[in-house]
Amino acid sequence: MAQQERAVRTRRAVLEAAAAVFAERGYAAATINEILKRAGVTKGALYFHFESKAALARGVLQEQLRTDYHPPRELKLQEWVDAGMTLAKRLPQEPLLLAGVRLSADLQGHDVLDSAWPAWGRLTSCILAEAKQRGEVLPHVVPEETAQVFLGAWMGVQFVSQAVAGWADLDHRMSALYDHILPAVAAPAVLFRLDTAPDRGARVIAEVRHRSATLAGVPG
Numbered sequence: 001m002a003q004q005e006r007a008v009r010t011r012r013a014v015l016e017a018a019a020a021v022f023a024e025r026g027y028a029a030a031t032i033n034e035i036l037k038r039a040g041v042t043k044g045a046l047y048f049h050f051e052s053k054a055a056l057a058r059g060v061l062q063e064q065l066r067t068d069y070h071p072p073r074e075l076k077l078q079e080w081v082d083a084g085m086t087l088a089k090r091l092p093q094e095p096l097l098l099a100g101v102r103l104s105a106d107l108q109g110h111d112v113l114d115s116a117w118p119a120w121g122r123l124t125s126c127i128l129a130e131a132k133q134r135g136e137v138l139p140h141v142v143p144e145e146t147a148q149v150f151l152g153a154w155m156g157v158q159f160v161s162q163a164v165a166g167w168a169d170l171d172h173r174m175s176a177l178y179d180h181i182l183p184a185v186a187a188p189a190v191l192f193r194l195d196t197a198p199d200r201g202a203r204v205i206a207e208v209r210h211r212s213a214t215l216a217g218v219p220g
Helices: 002-029 032-039 043-051 053-065 077-091 095-105 116-134 143-165 170-184 200-215
Strands: none
Touching: 002 032, 002 043, 002 053, 002 095, 032 043, 053 095, 053 116, 077 116, 077 170, 077 200, 095 143, 116 143, 143 170, 170 200
């Protein structure tokens, strides 16, 4: 068990070090040697978990798709909102997510690694399709089409927030994005029940962390 825990910690250390380097330098300029230095691990330990720099980058990108910060809700559209709002709250604070944004936009690296954007598009499309089956979405809405429109807008929101405010207003911009898109997507009876406040992401994250601490028996 101790060996397994050590392996998990090593993998995490390597991912976080790689994320910091990718976020600062981009994929092409990042080197395995710098990642090793920051992680404080041996080359053998790194290659045990990741066979190449491209595999490391893909591991960083996969972190953007973690779903543990937006748990199931009564309304699927609220799950969609929670997914975006928690990501907007976490992104400025977590190098793994910041690196994912840079890697996704790195056209030089697209020939060897994927982008998180298509996966986010698929996740959004699936959520909207299920919401439509439940009657939460207006009949004319095409989930895949709406997902792609939203994805493009979300990418723009990220870059504008970074350029204008250094990510400080990302949760407010994300809230505004949902407030503009949801009236064209959600059924009227559902729309007024959705929580899109700028602090929604922070509240969901706090809820998830409290629940995890309670299950682990840690006083919250």
